[in-house]
Amino acid sequence: MNSALSKPLEGPVMLAIDKHLALQQQLFLEARLLDDERYNDWLGLIDEAICYRMPMAERRFRKDRSAPLAFGGGRIFDENKGRLTMRVDRLQSGLVWAEDPRNKVRRIVSNVEIWQGVQTNEAEVHSVVTIHRSRIDGEEKHFVAGRRDVWRETAQGWRLVVRDISLDTSVVLDSNMNTLF
Amino acid sequence: MINVDDLIDQSSGAQRRMIYADQAIYEQELERIFGRCWLFLAHESQVPNPGDFFRTYMGEDEVVVVRQDDRSIRVFLNTCTHRGNRLTRADRGNARAFSCNYHGWAFGLDGSLATVPLESEVYFNEIDKNQFRLVPVERVDSYHGLIFGCFDKNAPSLGEYLGDMRWYLDVALDAMPGGTELLGATQKVIIHTNWKLSVENVCGDGYHLGWSHGGALKATQSGDFSGFTVGNSSVDLEGGMSVAGLNGNSVLATLDGVSGYAFYPNPTLALKYLSENRAKAVERLGKLRGEKLWGSQLNLTVFPSLQFLPGLNWFRVYHPKGPGKIEMWTWAIAEKAMPDELKQQILDNELLTFGPAGLFDNDDGDNLSACTVQSRGWRTRQMPVYTNMALGRSGKRVGLPGDIASGVVSEHNQRYFYRRWQEHMQAKDWSEVPQYNLNPLEASDEQRTVQTA
Numbered sequence: 001m002n003s004a005l006s007k008p009l010e011g012p013v014m015l016a017i018d019k020h021l022a023l024q025q026q027l028f029l030e031a032r033l034l035d036d037e038r039y040n041d042w043l044g045l046i047d048e049a050i051c052y053r054m055p056m057a058e059r060r061f062r063k064d065r066s067a068p069l070a071f072g073g074g075r076i077f078d079e080n081k082g083r084l085t086m087r088v089d090r091l092q093s094g095l096v097w098a099e100d101p102r103n104k105v106r107r108i109v110s111n112v113e114i115w116q117g118v119q120t121n122e123a124e125v126h127s128v129v130t131i132h133r134s135r136i137d138g139e140e141k142h143f144v145a146g147r148r149d150v151w152r153e154t155a156q157g158w159r160l161v162v163r164d165i166s167l168d169t170s171v172v173l174d175s176n177m178n179t180l181f
Numbered sequence: 182m183i184n185v186d187d188l189i190d191q192s193s194g195a196q197r198r199m200i201y202a203d204q205a206i207y208e209q210e211l212e213r214i215f216g217r218c219w220l221f222l223a224h225e226s227q228v229p230n231p232g233d234f235f236r237t238y239m240g241e242d243e244v245v246v247v248r249q250d251d252r253s254i255r256v257f258l259n260t261c262t263h264r265g266n267r268l269t270r271a272d273r274g275n276a277r278a279f280s281c282n283y284h285g286w287a288f289g290l291d292g293s294l295a296t297v298p299l300e301s302e303v304y305f306n307e308i309d310k311n312q313f314r315l316v317p318v319e320r321v322d323s324y325h326g327l328i329f330g331c332f333d334k335n336a337p338s339l340g341e342y343l344g345d346m347r348w349y350l351d352v353a354l355d356a357m358p359g360g361t362e363l364l365g366a367t368q369k370v371i372i373h374t375n376w377k378l379s380v381e382n383v384c385g386d387g388y389h390l391g392w393s394h395g396g397a398l399k400a401t402q403s404g405d406f407s408g409f410t411v412g413n414s415s416v417d418l419e420g421g422m423s424v425a426g427l428n429g430n431s432v433l434a435t436l437d438g439v440s441g442y443a444f445y446p447n448p449t450l451a452l453k454y455l456s457e458n459r460a461k462a463v464e465r466l467g468k469l470r471g472e473k474l475w476g477s478q479l480n481l482t483v484f485p486s487l488q489f490l491p492g493l494n495w496f497r498v499y500h501p502k503g504p505g506k507i508e509m510w511t512w513a514i515a516e517k518a519m520p521d522e523l524k525q526q527i528l529d530n531e532l533l534t535f536g537p538a539g540l541f542d543n544d545d546g547d548n549l550s551a552c553t554v555q556s557r558g559w560r561t562r563q564m565p566v567y568t569n570m571a572l573g574r575s576g577k578r579v580g581l582p583g584d585i586a587s588g589v590v591s592e593h594n595q596r597y598f599y600r601r602w603q604e605h606m607q608a609k610d611w612s613e614v615p616q617y618n619l620n621p622l623e624a625s626d627e628q629r630t631v632q633t634a
Contacts, residue, residue: 056367065232066233070362072365074365074536078529086400087540093399093400096396174370176542176544177543
């Protein structure tokens with residue numbers, strides 16, 4: 001049989017193990033910074049040229065024949081550094097009453113794959129993030145999303161350049177997204 | 182039937198909280214409001230081609246809006262007439278037929294039952310396919326691109342239903358040739374609130390803006406916009422108006438012709454478009470609407486559950502899911518004549534400010550949920566809540582239809598919203614529902630432009 005399995009799998013290339021581990025540690029550190037609302041420290045990990053995006057999800061037939069939307073579906077997040085900073089400014093304004101008392105947030109970053117990126121100093125990282133938000137009176141809300149990142153190694157360490165986030169639900173199940181992915 | 186006479190007190194602006202929590206009241210709303218009123222279904226731009234369909238709700242009834250081969254629009258209950266399964270499970274798309282997943286019955290775009298599997302073998306060709314057509318929504322009509330449906334064959338026409346609200350709607354829908362289009366996919370968010378609280382938050386409540394949205398105003402640096410945030414009380418009363426008394430429809434408006442775009446981080450492109458097209462808007466809408474209203478912050482509410490804000494450019498409908506839950510559906514709306522670059526920016530800015538992660542929208546959800554929860558207790562459900570601000574301080578303005586209160590911080594529009602709610606909930610049928618367009622426009626009014634069909 002001349003099946004695909006008879007050929008060696010042409011896989012992506014791994015980073016050197018020390019770089020792999022350092023970047024993996026950084027993903028977990030990043031998760032903790034966000035959970036702890038250390039937004040300014042988090043912004044420090046974000047490259048000035050960041051593309052941080054989450055498209056709207058829609059339920060369409062697999063063989064959908066309708067014309068694509070003229071201006072795309074739109075994005076829940078489509079942020080550059082300035083807009084991410086604006087979001088952080090709002091969250092840190094002391095005027096977002098829904099977050100006071102604090103809603104505890106705990107995210108699990110899993111299924112982490114780290115591969116050599118297109119540029120030699122870049123890594124492509126795939127992961128799944130599950131965000132648990134504990135709200136008032138035992139109310140718990142979850143976001144489950146896939147992420148595809150590009151991280152760039154700089155003299156200061158790894159910096160996030162691209163994050164494409166795919167939210168799984170086509171209906172957002174919480175009344176706000178006062179968190180970052 | 183629930184007697185709602187004591188649940189709304191128009192003289193004191195009070196509502197009994199049980200209207201936000203009671204299951205029986207909700208059931209009556211499904212019948213007497215969502216089963217009776219004209220409800221927004223889709224924008225024509227969402228189903229441009231034959232076979233295009235869009236799945237939505239009328240109250241809790243699921244319907245599918247279908248563009249026919251002759252380009253007309255038909256609307257059907259999205260349910261198989263055999264065993265009641267949901268018919269289409271996609272949000273939108275293009276189809277030649279709708280096939281039921283259960284037994285494979287297939288319906289044409291016109292609702293006819295086209296195919297019954299094993300028709301001769303198991304039904305012995307005795308099935309009357311005409312009896313099993315998809316059930317159409319009784320009344321379907323559109324106004325400047327907005328498709329509405331109504332279950333009640335005795336309802337007034339859509340035009341009468343909108344009444345003089347059309348004069349205000351046209352500022353948003355007919356200022357430019359080509360009208361409007363909705364941009365982007367449907368932004369759907371579940372909020373655990375009663376649907377009326379969401380409507381009242383937008384239809385007239387300028388009061389919450391400076392406080393609820395303080396963080397967002399600070400972050401987007403729109404803090405000095407039209408005096409909204411001067412304390413919460415000393416706002417510029419000349420900065421706008423609250424218009425109601427138009428069959429339950431209402432308008433909140435500033436009058437400067439540009440402030441609709443004030444919440445955008447960078448409104449340059451929008452302001453350029455406004456100034457380049459101002460003369461055309463004045464030509465089409467007259468001086469008053471073209472100069473004072475087009476481009477201003479406008480909150481337009483069509484009773485019961487359609488709201489849109491040209492300028493901020495969001496367009497929204499609320500679908501009730503029980504007394505304590507809604508699905509809020511939002512799109513960006515743009516004038517077709519706008520350049521593509523501006524349309525893209527509008528979609529982008531709408532999502533930044535009022536989408537699922539919108540800087541402003543994210544402040545409202547918890548308040549609206551908590552108002553609902555706080556109406557559920559044995560004690561709290563008996564208590565009133567109030568929309569009594571500036572009670573009795575409204576009147577006529579020459580050339581502007583409706584009963585008008587000064588400023589955008591007033592609870593005038595909310596009172597009319599609850600008045601309309603009560604009128605519908607009391608009325609057994611449309612013949613008992615009062616019709617009123619206060620301070621009606623006469624056909625001869627110079628500001629009135631000719632309506633296109």
